[in-house]
């Protein structure tokens with residue numbers, strides 16, 4: 001089966017490189033002709049956690065017009081780019097299975113209304129950082145969780161076949177639960193790293209950041225006692241440690257002066273707390289700080 005990854009950024013390049021290790025029909029859909037051409041010429045280069053380099057062959061295009069009928073399509077663009085991608089997907093064969101890898105909550109309902117019969121959502125607990133058109137750094141080991149929201153689970157099972165222990169996939173039952181838990185984890189890491197301009201590891205190395213993390217944890221625990229029974233404070237600390245050298249995707253956006261995913265991650269969690277009559281004042285402050293920084297257009 002062909003695997004097509006839309007989005008030649010950090011996550012798209014990283015997973016395409018792992019998938020290409022055991023599937024010789026991996027295609028990346030990039031934004032620019034330049035990136036597609038260089039990828040085809042030079043291959044996709046992954047800088048591994050242990051300092052080694054892996055080069056994989058992938059195909060690359062800027063659109064899906066050539067797509068074969070037996071493809072699995074993985075969407076690895078930022079939330080803000082999904083509107084454009086949805087338009088393309090509307091015109092694809094409904095039999096083509098789709099997997100969405102965005103952080104946040106807003107895309108869950110939106111993607112459900114696409115014509116495709118099999119739709120799954122993923123939650124990536126690894127760190128990835130694109131260096132240039134052909135090179136990506138693997139910045140933290142973590143599983144990719146997948147929940148099949150509708151349709152056939154079978155086409156997604158192919159993702160379980162990776163022989164590489166650094167790329168592990170796990171199936172879970174509820175996409176809603178999985179995405180909410182990941183959004184909560186992102187609420188601890190993404191806005192703080194974006195505001196402070198630090199890597200994920202700094203949040204647990206610096207005593208003041210650590211205290212802030214503890215305070216946010218207490219606040220979120222109070223707002224969502226049931227959901228938080230599945231997320232311990234050590235889960236938060238471990239995610240920071242496992243992705244210590246990563247620039248979070250939100251900080252990455254700030255550094256590029258690109259729109260962040262603050263609404264679909266932190267905004268959505270604050271709204272859900274408000275519905276339950278709970279306030280999240282620390283998180284709301286971070287949310288506003290990110291919005292203010294974004295609005296100022298200041299490059300960090």
Ligand SMILES: NC(=O)C1=CN([C@@H]2O[C@H](COP(=O)(O)OP(=O)(O)OC[C@H]3O[C@@H](n4cnc5c(N)ncnc54)[C@H](OP(=O)(O)O)[C@@H]3O)[C@@H](O)[C@H]2O)C=CC1
Nearest residue numbers: 007008009010011029030031077081102103124127128249
């Ligand atoms: N980076 C990380 O460590 C992690 C990220 N995530 C999540 O994964 C998702 C993707 O993030 P990330 O990979 O970091 O983002 P990036 O911005 O690095 O990558 C997204 C890529 O998609 C490209 N793109 C946008 N629209 C299209 C399109 N229509 N067709 C083809 N390519 C397109 C962008 O091109 P251009 O730059 O030209 O716009 C960019 O190269 C986000 O939701 C993020 O929150 C989850 C876990 C970890």
Ligand SMILES: CC(C)(CO)C(=O)C(=O)O
Nearest residue numbers: 125126127243246248249
């Ligand atoms: C897993 C983590 C926190 C890695 O940085 C991430 O999801 C992100 O950067 O958006």
